[in-house]
Amino acid sequence: MVQSIIRVTRLLLPVLALCVTLGVMIRAFRRRPAHGFGHRPWFLFLALTLFGVMIALCITNETWWTEPLTLMLFIAFLAVQWMSFVFAGRGGMRAELTGFFLTDLGLMVAALNDTGAFHTQLICVAAGIAGFYILRFFLRNPAFMEYLRIPAAVCCLGLLVACLIFADPVNDSKSWITIAGFTFQPSEIAKVCYVLAAAIPERKRGGFKELLIFTVFSAASVLCLVVMNDLGSAVVFFCGFLAAAAMRKWGYPAAAAGLLAGGGGGYLALNLSGRAAGRFATWGKAWEFANEGGYQQTRAMAAAASGGLLGLGVGQGWLRDVYAASTDLVFCVICEELGLIVAICAILMIFLTCVQAVFAARRGRSPYLVSCACIAAMILAIQAALNALGSVDILPFTGVTFPLISQGGTSAMTCWWLLAFTGTEFMPAFHAEEEEETPSEEEVEEE
C-alpha cells in the first residue's frame, strides 16, 4: 500500500508542481487583472489541491485511520485554501498560490519530523494566513499604512533590542525568546516591521532627511543582528536596506555607501565571530572537508543527487536524520524526497514573486505599495538563495530558513505576512474612485 502510494505520487507530484508553477508564471506576466474565467483559476487551484492531497496521503500513509488528526488538520488547511479561492478578489490569487504551494511543502517537512512540530507549524500558518488577509485589507489604503511607518520602526528596533537583552544563546546566537512556554524568533517579526518602516512614503519622498533617518534605522537594525550573532538575518536585513534605499532619491549613492560599510562590517564580523569564519573557511570546499566543516553540505548534496528529478518518495529519504535538516537543509530534503523538479518549482515561485514586484512598478498606483512589494520580495529571495544555495555549497552556509518550507512557526507566520506585500498591484483600492483606475506605465519623476 505504502509503496503503491509512493510509486504514484512521485510521478504525479512533479507534474502537479509544474502545472501550478506554470499557472503562477502566466499570471505573474499578465499585464491586466484577470476577469471572468481567469479571475478564479479553477484548473490551477485543482492542481494545487491535488498536490496538497497527495502530500497529505504520503505523510499520513498507514497511520491515517489510527491517528486521523494529522489528516484532518491537513484537510482543514486545504479547506482554507478553497475558502480563499472562493472569496478571492481582483488581486488574482498570485501571492496566495505561492504561499499555499510552499506551505504544503513546509507542512510535509514538519509532519515527517514529528507530529508536535506539524501542529505548531499549522497553528502558525493559520496565524500567518489571517495576518495576510488583515494586512491585505489595510494595504488597500496606502495612505493609512504610511502612518504606521514610525510605530513599525520602533517595533522593529524594540524587538531586536529585546532579543539582544532577553534571548538565551542557542548555538552562539541570541535569536530566540521564550515567553510563557512559547518560543519565538523576534527577528522574523522584525522583518515585517522593517518592510512597513522602510517603504517609500508617498509624501516627503526623495527627501534627504528621510533618507538619513531611514539609513540610520537600517544600520541600527543590522547592527543589532550582528551583535546577536545572527549573521544570516543581518544579511537579509542588509539586502532589504539595499532594495529600499535604491528606491529613494540619492538612494544608489546611499546603497553604495551601505555596501562599503556592510562589506567592512562583514569583514570585521568574520574576524570576530569564529563560527561564521569557520563556515566561510569551508565555503566552496565542502567535499574537501566532508567530515568536518562541510559535513552538512556534503550530506545535503548527496541526498539531493539521490533524489534525481523525481525524488525517492515522500518520507523515503535519510537526510532528515542529519542535524538541522528540516530548517537549514530543507531545500535538499525536498530535492531528495520530491525531486529536483519540485525543488526548482519552489525556487521559481520565489523568483516569480520578484518578477511580480518588478511588474508592479509599471502598474502600481502607489510607490508605497510598490516599495513594500520590492523589499518583501527581496527579503524572500535572499532567504531562499541563502538557504538553498548555502546548503549546496554555492553560497556560504548561513543557516537562514527557506520561506514557508523550513520548519519554524515564527518564520512560517511572518513569511505569509511578507507575501501580503507582494502581488498587490491589481488589488482593489479602498476608495471607490481609485477602483476604476486603469493600471498604467506610471513613473515616479525625480523631484
Added chain:
Amino acid sequence: MKLRWRMLPMAFAAIILLGGIAMFSAGIVLQGEEWAMQPWNDTVCEDGVLNTGSVTDRNGLLLTTAQGGERRWIGDELTRLSMLHIVGDPEGNIGTGVLSAYPEILAGYDLLNGLYSADYSGGTLRLSADTELSRTAYEALEGRNGAVLVCNYETGEILCAVSGPSFDPADPAAQIPDGAYLNRGISAVYPPGSIFKIVTAAAALEQIPDVLDRVFWCEGGCYVGDDYVSCSGYHGEVTLEDAFAVSCNCAFAELALELGGETLQEYADAFGLTVPQQIGNAETAAGGFDAYPDGTSHLAWSGIGQATDLVCPAAFLRVVCAAANDGVAPDLTLLRNGNPNGGGERLMPGDTAAKLLEMMDYAVSYTYGDWSFPDLEMHAKSGTAEVDGEEPHAWFAGFVTNPGKPYAFVVILENGGSGAEYAGAVANTVMQQAVFG
C-alpha cells in the same frame, strides 16, 4: 528615474537565486552520480557498504542480489568460490570486484529517478565472465595459489578471472585464508620468467634488422663479465625462433645486452607492464622493470624475465592479446559488452605481432607438443620464474585461434614449479572448456 529602474538590487538578488539554482541543477546533471555514490548515503549503503544491486554472469545467471539491505548469493558453493574475485565481497575488501568497482551501476543511479528503485533492488550488472569456465578454472587450480585469466582478444571481455585462495562470501563464519582478498590475476605482481621473452623478442624484431638471420650459440650457459648466466639445457646453434621455442637463456641474454637496458625498459613501458592498466573501473597492479647498465649480467637476466622484473598477470594478458590481434590490445572489461566500440591500444606493429604469433605457434609444436592441447590451435609461451629459496612460479600465457573462439589466457601458479608442465596443464583444461565447453 523610472521606479522600475530603482528595483535593480531586488532584480539582482532574483537573478542570483535563479543563476545559483541553474548552477546546482547543472551540478546534479553532470556530477549527480558522483555526489550520490557516497558511503554515507543510507539509500544504498549500510555502515558504508553497498547493500543493493544484482550481479549476473554473461549468460544472465544470477550470482548475487540484495533486497531490503540483505545480500543473497547463488546456491552453488563452487560457483561462489570461483566467481568471488570478479564479483567481490559485501564488505568491499576485494577492491577489483564489481561490487566495489561499479557501485553506480549496482545502485541503479539515473538522472530521472536518482537512486529510486521500485523494489529497492538497485541496478543489475551483467558480467562478461562465464560461470562454467570459472568453475573449471577454479577446479583446475586444485587449491594452489594462483590465477587464471581468459579474455576475448577482439572485444576485451574477460571471460574468467579466477584467483586462489578463495572463500565463500555466503558463509560469514568461513575461515578466510591469508591473502584471499587479493585477486592474484589483477592486483598482484610476480617475476615473469621466460614469458618476458615475448617482450624481448618483440624489441629484437623491431630494433635488430637481421635478427631472424642470426644464429646464437648455447652451451648450457654463458658468461657475462664474471657472472654466469645459466640456461635450461645445451641448445647448440639456435635461431631466434628456436631460442624462443626452447626458451634459451643464452640467446636472450645476448639480445638483451645488444638492445640495452633503456630500450628494454621502453618496450616494457610501451606494453603497459610498468604502470597500472584500467579494466573498466578496476585497475591492475603496476609491475616494474629496471634498466641496468650495459654489459652487466643484471641486464642479461632482465631480458630473460628475472633480475628485478615484475609483471601483473592482467597487464601481460594485454600483451598476449596484442600478439593475437594484429598488435592491438583491446580495452579489457569485466562487463558484458563493456567495450562496445572496440576501443584498444596498439602495442606493436602488425608484422611484429604476426611474427610473435608464428614463434608462439612454433613453441607449442616444437617444445610443448600439440598433443598437449588436443584440438586447440594453441600459441603460447611458458615461464618458470625463479624465486629465491622457493619453488619457481609457473606461467603459461598465450591464445587460441580456433574459428569463432578468439581467446587469450594467462595462467600463474605461485611456486607452482615448471610453467610448461603445470601451468600448461591448467591452461589446456581451461581452454578446452572455453572452446569446446
